[in-house]
Amino acid sequence: MWAYVVRRCLVGVALIMALTLITFALFFASPVDPARFACGKNCSAEQRDVTRAALGYDKPFVVQWAGYLKGLAVGRDFPLDAEQRAAAPDQVTHCAAPCLGYSHLDSKTVNEMVADALPITASLAIVALVMWLIGGVLFGILAAIHQGSLIDRGVVGGTLVIYAFPSFAIAVFLLQYVAVKWGIVPLPRYTEIADGGLWAWFSNLLLPALTLALLYLAGYVRMTRAFVLESLSEDYIRTAKAKGLKSRTVVFKHALRAALTPLVTMTGLDFASLLGGAIITERVFTYHGLGMLTVDANNSSDLAVLVGIVLLAGMIVIIANIVVDVLYAYIDPRVKVA
């Protein structure tokens, strides 16, 4: 078991290194001069050279990459140029490990920017996750129990229709109708729990989270339905029924178990990819989470931020993958990892 975990972690580290290499290659091989963008609009040639040295863009590609990996592992100090650090020691910014980079445009480390945005994205992801899990499992079971009936067709067809809508369409409709036209909920604006309490936090998250939940709902309904249906025809279900167990117990305790393993896998990976930023939803509802941060960074060509976010999102997925695989062994006693 432990050998397996260690091996998975080693592959994970290799994946993260490859990920940094690819993102670096992509962004710094681009025809635009990163220093020009990092320096801003009104930038003289000397200023640009200073910026280039401060961010290490004058070094060869491999050196930059190694420096970035070092920052990830132990942290680094900006500006990267030792002479500049010595000249103005009060302006040195320390970026603690895991250092994702430094945004010259905002004069902040990417870590700080991420730390501001992540709680918003995480709240969104958590509320959406709860919604789609409850909805998906309940509707999936409902459809499975009434297989072939009108309810089944209605549930499966309905989720397929929702699934056919592009996510921005759902978000725009919810915003324009539920919030603007009908005024059922106030215009969503992110409120921290510390500021407005739990209810304000939740009610403001309702629409954006619902958008995300609807997006994922179809997949969960269909998977729950498929696995519950499969297990409902198994012998042990017949035994449970013959024992005289309540049908509720049979469905929720016995049949649902079969759907648990794939559900955990899917939930883990979907949640992880959501943490990387729900770009569309955040954009429509102007939530300043990681997705918005990406859009903004892209508009201002802030390469350092883009690299940092892509890496962060990738790392979350890699870690979630490992966690899910290890969880497998605990949920499903048949799985033996060698």
Added chain:
Amino acid sequence: MTVSEVLIQGSGPEVDPEPRIKKIAGRSPMRIAMDRLLSDKIAMLCAVIVLLYILIAIFAPQLCRLFGVEVRAGDPVTDTDSFNYPIIGPPNYGFTWEAPLGLEPNSGNDLLAEWFYGARTSLMVAAIATIVSTVVGVVLGLIAGYSRGWGDRVVTFVIDLFLTLPFLLVAIAVSPMLVERWKENPAMLDNASLIALIVILTVFGWMGLARLIRGEVVSLREREFIEAAHVLGTPTHRILFKELLPNLVAPIVVSFSLSLPATIAAEATLAYLGVGVTGQPSWGQTILRAQNWFAEYPLFLYAPIVGIVVLVFALNLLGDAIRDAFDPKSFR
């Protein structure tokens, strides 16, 4: 034959005086799946809808002429008033045959023509991207599955790597760079954004199929017919493409039919984010522009959304039907 006999037996081929023995043998799995699909009414309805879209896409110029509209012919000066509202059609005036879906505010472009050509862009981009990523996925999956050891390990690693890359993030970050780079080549100037979009959709579209094919090949390569081919000295490329590939038709077709609607939705999403085809009509771009006008001019937004939703829905149902048709365990 008496009346009661007809009632019991029914008329038609059943009362054939020489009952023929039903043919059982000689149907390939492909044929069986095809027959099952053809008898599926919902699937056929969806196929008709998809066909309709394809026809619209192909004959967009002719359709525009039929309705008397012109694509990208709007003039902001003559077609919109001083508040940038269109001078005919919604939102300020009633329906007119001059522009059945109205004109676009600001630019004065005809929205019906925009819709027809949008179908063209959407289908073309999705079809090319899906075909290319299917080819890439199949080839890499075959290589990974058939080569034990390092080849397998490298391809699996690359698959995992691409699966960890966040699609939308990378897409909106990379596409300006691709466009920037290709703009310098005058031959690609017009199509730079189009090609960049197809490249992005392809790069993120092949992993699922590659994984699937790899898994299938890993189990197929242990079978006797592959061993026999190996012993006979069949060259590897022949084993891969003549022996293995025909056995993989089902997963490839299913994967293709399910990833096509996903690609169409992804294309629209990217267009909404400002990544994608510029200078040509596209549903996603129309939606992006229509959003700010939604309160006064909902039709502007509804037309492209209906276009996408109906197409994606029909393709999804069709894909499901194809999957069920290939699945011997399912009954429809």
